[in-house]
Amino acid sequence: MEVNEANVRSDRRDPDGPAHPRVFLTREAGKSVHQPAERSVDFPVSVVLPAGGTGERTGLQTPKQFCSFLGRPLISYTIQAFERVSWIQSVVVAVGEENAELMADIVRRFRHGKVRVVPGGSTRHRSIWNGVLALEGGGDGEGAVVIVHDAVRPFVDEELLYEIATAAKEHGAAGAIRPLVSTVIASTSEGFLDHSLERAKYRASETPQGFTYDVICRAYRQCSESDFEFGTECLHLALQYCGTNAKLVQGPPTLWKVTYKQDLAAAESIIKGELPSSSYYALSRSACVITGGSAPAAALAEALREAVGALGTELDVIPDLMGDNARCLVEERNFILVSVRLSDSDEPSVSGRAAEPAAIVDLSSAAKLLNILLYGIQLHQSKFSRASWESAAEATAGQAWAGVIGGGCG
Ligand SMILES: Nc1ccn([C@@H]2O[C@H](COP(=O)(O)OP(=O)(O)OP(=O)(O)O)[C@@H](O)[C@H]2O)c(=O)n1
Numbered sequence: 052m053e054v055n056e057a058n059v060r061s062d063r064r065d066p067d068g069p070a071h072p073r074v075f076l077t078r079e080a081g082k083s084v085h086q087p088a089e090r091s092v093d094f095p096v097s098v099v100l101p102a103g104g105t106g107e108r109t110g111l112q113t114p115k116q117f118c119s120f121l122g123r124p125l126i127s128y129t130i131q132a133f134e135r136v137s138w139i140q141s142v143v144v145a146v147g148e149e150n151a152e153l154m155a156d157i158v159r160r161f162r163h164g165k166v167r168v169v170p171g172g173s174t175r176h177r178s179i180w181n182g183v184l185a186l187e188g189g190g191d192g193e194g195a196v197v198i199v200h201d202a203v204r205p206f207v208d209e210e211l212l213y214e215i216a217t218a219a220k221e222h223g224a225a226g227a228i229r230p231l232v233s234t235v236i237a238s239t240s241e242g243f244l245d246h247s248l249e250r251a252k253y254r255a256s257e258t259p260q261g262f263t264y265d266v267i268c269r270a271y272r273q274c275s276e277s278d279f280e281f282g283t284e285c286l287h288l289a290l291q292y293c294g295t296n297a298k299l300v301q302g303p304p305t306l307w308k309v310t311y312k313q314d315l316a317a318a319e320s321i322i323k324g325e326l327p328s329s330s331y332y333a334l335s336r337s338a339c340v341i342t343g344g345s346a347p348a349a350a351l352a353e354a355l356r357e358a359v360g361a362l363g364t365e366l367d368v369i370p371d372l373m374g375d376n377a378r379c380l381v382e383e384r385n386f387i388l389v390s391v392r393l394s395d396s397d398e399p400s401v402s403g404r405a406a407e408p409a410a411i412v413d414l415s416s417a418a419k420l421l422n423i424l425l426y427g428i429q430l431h432q433s434k435f436s437r438a439s440w441e442s443a444a445e446a447t448a449g450q451a452w453a454g455v456i457g458g459g460c461g
């Protein structure tokens with residue numbers, strides 16, 4: 052892809068910087084902690100995740116998207132990255148017939164509420180087209196945008212998705228790019244150098260890519276069998292068949308695609324928080340749960356502690372932020388408020404007093420000033436048993452974890 056600099060969205064990202072500006076940085080890194088801004092879009096956005104490949108280049112039996120880390124398959128991490136974005140309505144996952152049952156089980160087990168599974172095709176383009184065709188109501192409404200993202204690129208964040216979606220809406224198509232690592236050369240049929248490309252002029256095309264529903268449908272309806280069979284670039288189809296010049300948006304280094312066996316090891320290290328670029332996940336390694344002193348909330352927090360402990364995350368459980376407990380303000384920067392409402396008359400409480408919405412707002416403003424991420428879980432239940440606390444904790448564990456990673460701030 053030859054890059055016209057003017058066509059690349061001016062960028063606040065350091066192209067090769069180790070961390071993404073919207074990624075929460077670890078305290079260990081000694082840098083400030085950023086909070087994501089609230090995003091909203093006023094058009095429907097759906098996602099197609101092609102996941103019908105066999106992962107031949109990994110040399111493993113299991114397709115890479117189904118390899119598990121910390122008990123969760125890679126594809127579930129990718130889906131999670133989309134499910135935590137409030138303005139994304141639905142996610143269509145295209146998988147090979149032989150993995151349909153497995154995928155349905157993943158959707159059930161990890162409670163992926165936005166996901167629909169459809170049959171993949173014999174090539175990536177065919178899988179994507181199947182996914183687009185399965186979008187209900189023309190991409191879920193008037194002026195819809197479709198984001199296409201490889202199921203094996205789990206580290207994608209909301210800001211980039213927002214940039215891609217809005218640029219696609221404005222220009223018809225948009226795609227993430229990265230600087231080239233190596234120079235691209237062409238060889239002669241005898242295996243000698245024919246010519247080389249000027250590296251600075253070219254970029255690597257990555258995903259996510261966004262399209263208006265109209266553009267992606269027109270492109271796939273008109274493209275040839277050869278495109279379906281051998282093509283590797285949706286942006287190219289949009290240009291060739293719709294005359295749409297995609298807007299190019301520089302993405303962070305964490306966008307890489309899991310392709311080889313060593314990429315699986317790197318993904319695992321990132322997920323486990325062992326690599327520096329893992330700050331995205333490392334934030335979730337420790338957090339403080341405030342229960343407000345109520346017994347059901349304390350029991351739920353305890354069960355939550357056990358559930359996320361299994362995922363390698365440490366939770367401190369405290370009743371409030373009074374006295375000695377306030378040291379958590381210094382030691383922990385991530386808080387989860389747990390409040391359980393036993394009945395309508397039983398007010399949830401924070402810091403040992405009735406939690407008027409204003410008290411929660413005050414606490415969130417204070418947290419914001421200190422760059423503390425606040426995540427709330429509020430359950431309304433007329434009767435709670437130990438078993439129901441545990442299942443509630445299990446159900447919210449993934450959510451709380453996702454929230455601590457990059458979800459809503461107070
Ligand atoms: N028939 C296919 C082939 C690929 N893909 C998906 O396209 C994405 C990117 O493709 P790639 O990395 O090439 O995956 P594989 O085809 O699985 O890998 P390999 O080429 O090594 O076999 C992956 O999410 C893959 O599952 C797909 O949906 N349907």
Ligand SMILES: O=C(CO)[C@H](O)[C@H](O)COP(=O)(O)O
Nearest residue numbers: 201256257258283284285308
């Ligand atoms: O980067 C991409 C978009 O342009 C795709 O991820 C890439 O084309 C996937 O293809 P491959 O099957 O070669 O891994």
